[in-house]
Amino acid sequence: MFSLFSLVKNYSIINRNILLRHNCFVTIRSFSNTNTFYIEEKNKITHKDQKDVISPALYAFAARMHLNFSDPKILLQAVTHKSFSDTNLSPNKRFKELGKCAIELYITEYFHMKFPLLHTNYLEKIVNIYNGIGTLSTFGSEIGLKYVMRWSESTDLYISSAIEDQSGSTDENNVLYESRKISNKIGYVMAQAVQAIVGALYLDKGPNSARKFVQDYLLSRDLDIQQVYDVKTPKKDLSALMRRLGREPPISRLLFEAGRLTKEPIFVIGVYSDTEKLAEGFGSNLKMAEFRAAKNALVNYYFKEIKDFTLPSAIDTHQKQMSYIPTKVCDTPAS
Known part of the structure; x- marks a missing residue:
């Protein structure tokens, strides 16, 4: 009887030790460096707010393109399209409108000084080539802009982009034509992002930085402009x-x-x-x-170039002495 009692007692102690060890493994939780934390009373996992985080890809893009903004969030806003809703930042529309005007200004200035005898209607065609959606979207694809910009693909975005390109025209035929013309939605968004980056540079770093960006990356492209004639x-x-x-x-x-x-x-x-x-x-x-x-x-x-033409300086454009011949008003072909 005594031996049987001892056996039962020892067996109970073993079970109790096993149970205690098992409870220890259950109650001990390792520390985690993830962005989640455990709420015991609600028994669920909640994610921290991950909006507007500067990704490593965007940091690398800024370093590669030499974009030294005073705040990294400025570049993040510049690559955020109005279709992207998961953000606390404003879309890049304000930057885009300013950048579009700045690009057109600097390109017009460059070719008007390079070909001072070119009449205005063909000068406008050349500016449209360098400032066009196709050129800007191609440039955006080459620099990897599609990997860092934030946007949401939708049918409404596609139609609204076509309407914007028609300067507010709501004619159904024009919208359908532009929808066929712009075969890739992401290309249109990339072109707007390029314009927004130039606008952001103009506001944050000044017009000289915006001018330098246009000269280094857009005016340096080799395009046969004589074909427009x-x-x-x-x-x-x-x-x-x-x-x-x-x-x-x-x-x-x-x-x-x-x-x-x-x-x-x-x-x-x-x-x-x-x-x-x-x-x-x-x-x-x-x-x-x-x-x-x-x-x-x-x-x-x-298309005769002035002999001593040099690229306009981003610092002293108006102070530099150049042989500049302004185009006469309405100096257009006979037709």
């Missing part, structure tokens, strides 16, 4: 230009020909004003060669 009547325009300049009317002269009676003839035409040769053009017939010669003469005149 799609003049329809070059002979008429060249005659009007010579008349405005007080010079002799242009005359076409055959300089070279080969294979007139073959399937592939070649003609070279020269355009002269008195004894001065303005340009040359070639073609498979005389009419084509004369058309190209007159167009080349116009290109040589309007």
Whole structure:
């Protein structure tokens, strides 16, 4: 009887020790460095507020693009589209509007000083090429902007973007046309983010920083701007230009020909004003060669660069001495 009582007693002690050890493992909780904490009375896990946190990708983007804002939240706001709702920051619309105007100003200034004889309608086309949605979205994709900007893809965003591009037009046909034209929604958002970054630089760091950004990243792009000169009547325009300049009317002269009676003839035409040769053009017939010669003469005149042109300084643009020839008002082709 005594041995049986001892066995039961020992067995109870063992069970009690096992139970105590088990309770110890249950009650002990390790410390965690995550962003969650345990609420025992409610028996659930609650997440801390993670809104508007500067991600490592955004820090890397700022360092790569040399964007040294006074507050990192300025850049975060610049890459936040109005469609993104999980934020306490304002969207980048204010930055975008200012940046759009600043980009257009600096690009217009650059090409107006580089090609002072170019008439205004083609100057506007060149500015639109460098300031267009396609160019800015391509640039944004190249610098990895799509990985750091915050936006929400939706149908309403797509339609509203098309309406904004039409300057407030609500015509249904225009909206549908622009919706087909802008094939990628993220491209439109990236273009707006580029404009917002320039606007943020203008407000936070001053106009010189915004100008430098446009010069370094947008004006340095190699685009064939002479392709925008799609003049329809070059002979008429060249005659009007010579008349405005007080010079002799242009005359076409055959300089070279080969294979007139073959399937592939070649003609070279020269355009002269008195004894001065303005340009040359070639073609498979005389009419084509004369058309190209007159167009080349116009290109040589309007896209003539001033000899001592240099890139406008971001510090002393207005104080720098340059050979600047302003364009006359309404100096446009005859057409």
